[in-house]
Amino acid sequence: MVATQKDIADKLGISVATVSRALGGYSDIAKSTQERVKEVAGEMGYHPNIAARRLQKQKADTIGFIIPTHGPRFADPFFTELLTGIGNEAAEQNYDLLVSTRAAGSGEMKIYQRMVSEQRVDGLLVVRTRQNDQRIRYLLKKNFPFVAFGRSDTNTDYPYLDVDSQWGIYQITQHLIDLGHEKLAYISAPEKLQFASHRLTGYKQALEKNNIPYNANLIFYGELTESSGYKLGHEILSKYNDVTAIIASNDLMALGTMNAAQELGYEIGEDIAITGFDDIPLASHAHPPLTTVQQPIYDIGRQICRMLIQILTNTPAGNNQILLKPQLIIRASSKNKKGGGF
Amino acid sequence: MVATQKDIADKLGISVATVSRALGGYSDIAKSTQERVKEVAGEMGYHPNIAARRLQKQKADTIGFIIPTHGPRFADPFFTELLTGIGNEAAEQNYDLLVSTRAAGSGEMKIYQRMVSEQRVDGLLVVRTRQNDQRIRYLLKKNFPFVAFGRSDTNTDYPYLDVDSQWGIYQITQHLIDLGHEKLAYISAPEKLQFASHRLTGYKQALEKNNIPYNANLIFYGELTESSGYKLGHEILSKYNDVTAIIASNDLMALGTMNAAQELGYEIGEDIAITGFDDIPLASHAHPPLTTVQQPIYDIGRQICRMLIQILTNTPAGNNQILLKPQLIIRASSKNKKGGGF
DNA sequence: GTGAAAGCGCTAACAG
């Protein structure tokens, strides 16, 4: 049996209210009483019952994070790192973190409703924003606190943090063009993801700037997994043997593409350039190391969590629509085009 | 404002108790009443307040999972997949999943205490069991429900699921020996992790069986990360140019080691064999694909979660100390030793 | 400074 405030009160012959005040560190309490209460609380191994506290305070002191997984073998290191950032920030601020793992689509909205309606959490973190995002529409309608990692196409106003991935892909494309590449295939994220269009735009912009005609046949759509990159890598290289660079919109797909290219006998960095996006730890330990666009994943996790808590505590938050500039990381997977005239 | 049972009761002119019973699907209720209640509940958008329910039931219907991270850039795909398994199972059984991310050591025990004492969760999942594991000792002392992924050295009795990684490493070592390798370096997990010793034992057993003398200098200790494997790979290959195989005790370190070896000009699978453990999705898309020992990570997550829920609901659980046989997956990173006499 | 009393929203025992 766990000790309650009542147990302490009984033992000390005082009221529960006094115990509560003593423990809560209120000022209108005799110093001596407070000390006695704290001592006995310690002896009895008292710990507050948070269910009771939550009911009374009408707050869960909990943040929700619903991870959009794709299938059982969802093993994206990006999310582990993001989760670590979110979790560490939440813990420091004394919030619990409620996590759900749900495939986008299959019952995902049910979970949002459950978290919101049953007051399981005080606020939510939304990631991988999508075009016309149902989740965001729902939360706005319910007027429920949330922060998104990613913008949305609807011109609604809500707090978010995003990385300027259009700019990031523009940079990486320009980098490849500078190296002499002219036929660059592009592996996009699923079209419905908001960042997919940002990134694709960055690619198009760079081509345009350099007077390279855009060719829709060179755009491929993947699922952000290694195996998806692998399949598309094979497809691209078998269809177009004159492609000299492949830009993937995340590292996992880039790694899969590298694998395909290597199977086909390409030497990466020499015969073909391949690039990613994210800079997961594996990117620098790939063979060859992967040129990519770095997002500060851990810090993003911390920051979106912090933004949400600021909203929940009505702390003046400053700007709550933040756009970070990512950083181009050049490694050996991109080199001068062979015979590129340099 | 959110609708409560009282609101429904008032609207219908009945008591809160009746509403509760109607909603709870009890049998001792008039069908007509139940229908009216449910209808009005729907209209008013009623959803139970779980804080109240938890207080009354003295159960949180929540499972806790504390992820032992190492540092900010913790990005182990293994854990994403494990989390997905745990999360999906919990959701199916209507349990919430509370996640904490804490570096082992730094305040980790505080989180366990918080979860247990403040009754934030009904049970806990413990992973990466350690020698003389503090967490397990604590939970046993508190008589708090938990299931561990991994055995422990104390011969205490508690529910766990583990993979027979001794057997797994034995298999992989034997496989390499069969290929003609005789000087095999070994990269261990940190010594304090329980599975580190199991795996090392498997390695030693295989050597012994084949009359290869054990050489302690060939044992290296890593941190289970790519960069750790990378550093040790460099160290091993610069010290011992006659090592022809390196056995890493997880895939991430194996991948890092491959990177080091490739930097040094080795052709993996030809000049040197490198193997891992886990079979994360990236293993099959490495270059060359990685020979490894497969653990059914997602299923392990599901199963430890299921075991815990069985304990919480007093469901006859059958065997609650389970040892799974992993599976050897042979890929191109291990081949015949060059000039090995085959 | 402290106690008494009320109430957060729900479930459960008991009466009728």
Next chain:
DNA sequence: CTGTTAGCGCTTTCAC
């Protein structure tokens, strides 16, 4: 079948 009552453990008026 339904209402009354009590209570989960805590915080928060309001008196004194």
